[in-house]
Amino acid sequence: MTFSFTTLGTASALPTVERYPSAHILTVRERFFLIDCGEGTQIQLKRAGISFTRIDNIFISHVHGDHIFGLPGLLSTMSLMGRTAPVFIYGPSAFKPYLDFFISYLGDGIAFPVNFTPVSYKEPSMLVEFNNVEIFAFPLRHKIETYGYFFREKEPALNIRKEKIEAYNLTYYEMARLKEGRNVEREDCVLQVEELTYKPYEPRCFAYCSDTMPFAKLADWLCELSQYRKLDLLYHEATYDASDKELARKHFHSTAADAAECALKCHAGKLVLGHYSSRYRNTDKILEDARAVFPETYCAKEGDVFDIPVSRLL
Amino acid sequence: MTFSFTTLGTASALPTVERYPSAHILTVRERFFLIDCGEGTQIQLKRAGISFTRIDNIFISHVHGDHIFGLPGLLSTMSLMGRTAPVFIYGPSAFKPYLDFFISYLGDGIAFPVNFTPVSYKEPSMLVEFNNVEIFAFPLRHKIETYGYFFREKEPALNIRKEKIEAYNLTYYEMARLKEGRNVEREDCVLQVEELTYKPYEPRCFAYCSDTMPFAKLADWLCELSQYRKLDLLYHEATYDASDKELARKHFHSTAADAAECALKCHAGKLVLGHYSSRYRNTDKILEDARAVFPETYCAKEGDVFDIPVSRLL
Numbered sequence: 001m002t003f004s005f006t007t008l009g010t011a012s013a014l015p016t017v018e019r020y021p022s023a024h025i026l027t028v029r030e031r032f033f034l035i036d037c038g039e040g041t042q043i044q045l046k047r048a049g050i051s052f053t054r055i056d057n058i059f060i061s062h063v064h065g066d067h068i069f070g071l072p073g074l075l076s077t078m079s080l081m082g083r084t085a086p087v088f089i090y091g092p093s094a095f096k097p098y099l100d101f102f103i104s105y106l107g108d109g110i111a112f113p114v115n116f117t118p119v120s121y122k123e124p125s126m127l128v129e130f131n132n133v134e135i136f137a138f139p140l141r142h143k144i145e146t147y148g149y150f151f152r153e154k155e156p157a158l159n160i161r162k163e164k165i166e167a168y169n170l171t172y173y174e175m176a177r178l179k180e181g182r183n184v185e186r187e188d189c190v191l192q193v194e195e196l197t198y199k200p201y202e203p204r205c206f207a208y209c210s211d212t213m214p215f216a217k218l219a220d221w222l223c224e225l226s227q228y229r230k231l232d233l234l235y236h237e238a239t240y241d242a243s244d245k246e247l248a249r250k251h252f253h254s255t256a257a258d259a260a261e262c263a264l265k266c267h268a269g270k271l272v273l274g275h276y277s278s279r280y281r282n283t284d285k286i287l288e289d290a291r292a293v294f295p296e297t298y299c300a301k302e303g304d305v306f307d308i309p310v311s312r313l314l
Numbered sequence: 315m316t317f318s319f320t321t322l323g324t325a326s327a328l329p330t331v332e333r334y335p336s337a338h339i340l341t342v343r344e345r346f347f348l349i350d351c352g353e354g355t356q357i358q359l360k361r362a363g364i365s366f367t368r369i370d371n372i373f374i375s376h377v378h379g380d381h382i383f384g385l386p387g388l389l390s391t392m393s394l395m396g397r398t399a400p401v402f403i404y405g406p407s408a409f410k411p412y413l414d415f416f417i418s419y420l421g422d423g424i425a426f427p428v429n430f431t432p433v434s435y436k437e438p439s440m441l442v443e444f445n446n447v448e449i450f451a452f453p454l455r456h457k458i459e460t461y462g463y464f465f466r467e468k469e470p471a472l473n474i475r476k477e478k479i480e481a482y483n484l485t486y487y488e489m490a491r492l493k494e495g496r497n498v499e500r501e502d503c504v505l506q507v508e509e510l511t512y513k514p515y516e517p518r519c520f521a522y523c524s525d526t527m528p529f530a531k532l533a534d535w536l537c538e539l540s541q542y543r544k545l546d547l548l549y550h551e552a553t554y555d556a557s558d559k560e561l562a563r564k565h566f567h568s569t570a571a572d573a574a575e576c577a578l579k580c581h582a583g584k585l586v587l588g589h590y591s592s593r594y595r596n597t598d599k600i601l602e603d604a605r606a607v608f609p610e611t612y613c614a615k616e617g618d619v620f621d622i623p624v625s626r627l628l
Binding site: 013014015016017020021039040042043046047065066069070072073076077080081097098101105106109 | 327328329330331334335353354356357360361379380383384386387390391394395411412415419420423
């Protein structure tokens with residue numbers, strides 16, 4: 001029941017000796033979702049011990065080089081390793097010529113299907129769903145068309161309380177109905193869902209917001225997407241600290257405080273920061289700025305794993 | 315008077331946690347020549363402490379991804395760092411569409427001129443020269459069109475032996491003539507170049523051979539290019555060890571022994587190996603195979619610097 005976020009790259013446009021360009025993995029149970037794919041992603045994936053064969057879906061926020069230059073190498077390597085299963089890529093439509101060029105230039109070099117789904121939404125919209133997770137996209141505010149992604153576990157089927165099975169001598173038909181959340185009418189009584197079942201765990205959710213300048217609607221959208229419950233984990237870019245707020249505005253980026261204010265407004269459980277400007281040797285000031293607003297802030301480093309444990313509700 | 319070779323990436327097609335794709339720097343005095351530019355080159359350059367601003371010339375051996383996927387990121391970063399000076403790139407003509415695509419896709423993202431010179435030779439030919447070094451290209455034998463590069467310091471101007479200046483009371487005119495290697499006729503005698511001058515140092519040379527399968531002509535060409543003197547340093551790919559010789563032939567690559575035989579035949583001073591298959595966890599067997607044929611062999615690691623000191627001839 002893993003639900004965890006791994007940061008493979010925390011640099012912004014200019015990488016440093018310690019910081020790689022943007023790349024992240026959200027692990028939802030057996031699936032690895034790759035979010036952005038900066039130069040060096042394939043090496044960072046190996047360092048993190050993440051199997052390429054379990055990456056089927058790649059989400060691209062925008063077509064700046066530090067978010068996409070690792071894709072040709074990753075796809076080539078997948079192919080050299082014998083992959084035949086398709087890869088699904090989601091991103092702004094401007095990503096398509098880039099992908100088309102590579103697939104044509106590499107020719108036989110990519111021996112599996114690559115399916116691209118252009119993302120083009122003015123407000124949060126369901127993008128794709130799998131058996132246990134739904135993924136939404138929403139526009140961010142950056143120099144070019146950019147999307148954030150929201151991952152939400154689906155509501156689990158209800159469990160029947162063991163002691164009630166015998167007490168009410170439940171039939172399979174009745175149990176199936178109750179698991180779907182529907183009351184069961186008997187001749188002498190009504191079997192109430194609330195009494196006989198429980199939700200086994202609280203679905204978890206995660207939002208990815210990079211690159212973006214702050215805008216008021218963002219926190220509203222995140223509240224809506226997390227269905228007004230807790231947003232377990234928010235990843236938000238924090239390219240600058242408070243001393244460089246003007247630069248942040250000029251380049252359509254956020255400061256650490258901007259990210260923290262968003263986390264506060266959308267009732268995040270945890271805030272993880274990244275995408276740091278190369279001007280900062282360390283993230284002390286970034287962390288300090290953000291924690292002043294939102295104490296549950298963490299500055300990501302390469303290879304960090306932020307785990308959201310499941311909350312059993314028994 | 316530096317003349318040194320730095321290996322930034324020693325992987326072949328599949329990088330590993332320790333090994334980056336192909337990228338190398340030949341330093342000739344104040345100039346850094348970049349040879350191949352695999353994914354992660356910009357980060358490896360930073361690790362090696364090499365200033366991007368002193369890289370003006372980039373040599374591409376062939377258009378396989380592990381030799382070129384680092385170029386878009388490197389050029390973008392150069393531009394973000396404010397570069398305005400042109401970059402000169404040399405490589406097979408198949409590289410041009412790749413370069414053209416990026417320059418057009420990145421638009422304003424590359425704010426300096428990029429000049430591409432297609433390489434298309436059937437035998438060793440002078441490609442470009444600078445004030446103290448000449449660079450030649452020669453074809454290699456690989457799956458696709460591939461070139462090796464040969465760097466040779468120019469012959470230095472002769473020095474006048476100090477004690478002869480006074481002994482013969484030399485004029486500036488006479489000294490200038492002698493430095494050019496020409497005898498000077500006086501009324502009473504002939505001033506002999508051999509007696510009055512000396513060559514201050516022996517020009518150094520370096521050859522880059524990757525990717526290639528072995529072929530007989532290669533050593534002949536390298537002898538010719540080094541003017542039948544010592545080839546100070548030969549970098550030769552050694553993708554496989556002797557146990558995988560069949561794979562080497564199948565994939566148009568060399569074994570360590572192939573590389574060593576080439577070094578022996580062309581009278582190399584030192585042989586440096588790289589481009590190792592990811593199947594080998596370490597290079598022990600590669601080194602053993604090569605040293606059995608050519609003892610002065612070294613297996614490159616990321617960040618290694620192979621220095622060729624100048625031989626003063628005073």
